[in-house]
């Protein structure tokens with residue numbers, strides 16, 4: 472298993488190009504199952520999760536060509552509607568093939584994704600919505616089996632805001648007979664990006680970007696070309712790197728309009744931020760101030776940035792209070808940060824972070840994707856050498872992370888395992 476050796480690296484300086492968003496690319500790749508015509512995606516990040524999905528779709532008979540950051544799909548000859556456990560267990564987002572398969576082929580068999588390090592993460596809302604649209608669903612031997620000759624439009628009120636739940640049901644509704652109303656829908660920019668792609672493919676969706684989506688089903692979708700939206704979480708991670716190392720970084724190909732809550736917290740922490748339509752410039756020349764954060768659905772502060780902001784709070788002046796409301800077990804990075812000298816108390820879903828002046832390099836273990844990112848950030852600030860183990864999590868979601876950070880002055884070495 473690969474490891475990253477992160478050396479003390481302050482004052483990062485230069486430009487970093489932001490990649491396409493993993494969490495937009497994953498559902499949009501699955502949308503390729505909705506049409507027999509060619510779907511072309513550009514700005515696709517080269518990530519382990521995308522390769523896993525490519526393997527899953529290829530196993531179903533979809534022809535996929537992935538070259539540089541362009542992916543071309545031909546799902547005209549799908550031969551299997553099964554998503555096997557071996558692939559689903561490595562990537563929860565595989566659940567996103569469920570609704571496209573039922574919508575176009577009337578059948579799907581998808582392994583239940585199960586929980587992961589950050590929480591139980593059930594998929595009951597995906598199932599509830601599909602059932603409301605007339606699918607017959609059984610759970611057998613760890614697989615969800617869904618059948619429907621043609622899905623029917625329905626009014627679905629989601630019990631909680633779910634990102635992949637909204638995406639899955641939106642993909643069911645675009646080919647259903649009649650109109651579907653999705654209430655309490657997720658408004659994350661990645662959900663909106665999927666809606667924009669589906670509209671290019673001929674879907675009829677109203678209320679894009681709001682918590683009420685009205686979807687008029689059509690008989691079939693056609694081919695299209697779509698560029699994946701910039702990754703606001705990758706951009707946010709690098710913005711924290713700039714603030715933490717008292718650096719001066721410009722993030723290019725970014726979408727600051729999707730990062731309001733993150734940018735606001737960085738400004739509060741003391742960063743100077745200048746933004747345009749597609750760039751963010753972050754400059755910091757002092758110790759950060761502690762900030763309080765509550766994770767909530769978009770447009771509030773994203774749970775996927777909680778760990779990175781915690782690292783910033785670890786070395787800030789004052790005490791910051793973080794409240795995680797989305798996932799029940801998303802503080803796995805806390806003991807690792809404490810091993811590096813951080814001072815953090817946990818009380819239920821609240822983390823109280825007392826800022827310290829120094830962190831010290833240590834051997835630490837990454838437990839999930841964003842926890843890994845928070846440890847790499849801490850390693851750049853820490854004195855000495857930090858070895859981050861189990862970085863396969865990181866490779867699921869960050870494209871060439873060490874290369875991008877090294878280009879602006881970091882000193883990170885990958886040790887192949």
Ligand SMILES: CC(=O)N[C@H]1[C@@H](OP(=O)(O)OP(=O)(O)OC[C@H]2O[C@@H](n3ccc(=O)[nH]c3=O)[C@H](O)[C@@H]2O)O[C@H](CO)[C@@H](O)[C@@H]1O
Pocket residue numbers: 494495497564590591592593594595596597631632633634635636661773774775797798799
């Ligand atoms: C591939 C992808 O896009 N992943 C993102 C997506 O995950 P994902 O879509 O899995 O997360 P959800 O938005 O569905 O989860 C939000 C909350 O709802 C709960 N829930 C969800 C569905 C359901 O049927 N029942 C249920 O109880 C979950 O356990 C969690 O507590 O949104 C999360 C929240 O912004 C992000 O952290 C993930 O990075």
Ligand SMILES: C=C(OP(=O)(O)O)C(=O)O
Pocket residue numbers: 494563564775840841868
């Ligand atoms: C939790 C995340 O991803 P996933 O839903 O793929 O586990 C994430 O992107 O931080």
